[in-house]
Amino acid sequence: MNIRDLEYLVALADQRNFRRAAEICNVSQPTLSTQLRKLEDELGVALVERIPRNVTLTAAGADVVARARRILAELAELKQSASARRGGQNRLRLGVFPTLSPYLLPHIIPPIRERFPGMELLLTEEKSSVLRQQLASGQLDAAILADPSEDAQQDSQHLFDEPFLLAVPSGHRLSRQDFVAPGDLRDERLMLLEEGHCLRDQALEASRQVGAREETTFRATSLETLRQMVAAGVGMTFLPALACLPAALDFRGYSVLPFHRASFQRSVAIHWRRTSPMVDAIAECGQIIAAEIPSLLGRGRQARFA
Incomplete structure (x- = not known):
């Protein structure tokens, strides 16, 4: 698992569409889909229901997305705090x-x-x-x-x-x-x-x-x-x-x-x-x-x- 995988998942949760999520993350749709499959395999649970023209989070997916948001926010503040100490x-x-x-x-x-x-x-x-x-x-x-x-x-x-x-x-x-x-x-x-x-x-x-x-x-x-x-x-x-x-x-x-x-x-x-x-x-x-x-x-x- 890496930070980009969490970003992909959060983008998909926000957009409920693989194509738009991929565009926001600046990757191809197959790349985003493959990485999310790997994340599901690693966690051992399905995170999304892949319905034609729509994406729905599973209960486990909603929980992981909420945690991913907190992790990404904390990481952002860590980077910003370090930047502030450098004068940024x-x-x-x-x-x-x-x-x-x-x-x-x-x-x-x-x-x-x-x-x-x-x-x-x-x-x-x-x-x-x-x-x-x-x-x-x-x-x-x-x-x-x-x-x-x-x-x-x-x-x-x-x-x-x-x-x-x-x-x-x-x-x-x-x-x-x-x-x-x-x-x-x-x-x-x-x-x-x-x-x-x-x-x-x-x-x-x-x-x-x-x-x-x-x-x-x-x-x-x-x-x-x-x-x-x-x-x-x-x-x-x-x-x-x-x-x-x-x-x-x-x-x-x-x-x-x-x-x-x-x-x-x-x-x-x-x-x-x-x-x-x-x-x-x-x-x-x-x-x-x-x-x-x-x-x-x-x-x-x-x-x-x-």
Whole structure:
């Protein structure tokens, strides 16, 4: 048994899919499957039930996963503690998911650097599932995430709630309105991101609430692709408010509209391991980020209605 085997098992438990777990661990699917078979042989128990298109943990597997998480967290803190003694505590490794990072980081990095001038800030942009794995394994000190997390080894601090806006092509019947009522979207089709983005799940839930459906003939790999498709008149989509700041777009070819009396939004938080020696610095960074958001969102509202 080695540490990588435990990482493979935890990734599979999180993803419930061999292909996605292998991608996160940066190995081939056969390699991951073979190593987990060896781990089962070594322990003498079945850890997973291999059902077509699904993976379910056995009772023994759930117990081993819980223990593996604790072992990986302890190993991460051991490495971080040693790094701190070498002076590495002046380095913060922060992960952010891709539908937020390009719109948030340019605004929050300068004040963080001003507050911690001697700290090296290493930034990672990855999907939320990858960030969770990297945080648990000690590759990251903190991660900014927008999907709920229940992890006994981690703490989190709420940063802000980010509203969703509706992006529609110029000339669309809704483009002349100041607001969108949920009923305006009944039976409409919305373009969404591909599988693996937390924003996709959030947009799907909002779509269900307003009676809209997904446009199944197209799935984007990024918000910028969605934006350009809307500007080209192909369809409409949800965009998070920070992606609609003046610096992020020029509104040519489309409009972005807020929802009237509807709270379609995502809750963004910063997560870290409870035993991290960087807890105080991470929490203070969280306070800096939270303090920047109201003016950013206000700036976006002023630009849309100027």
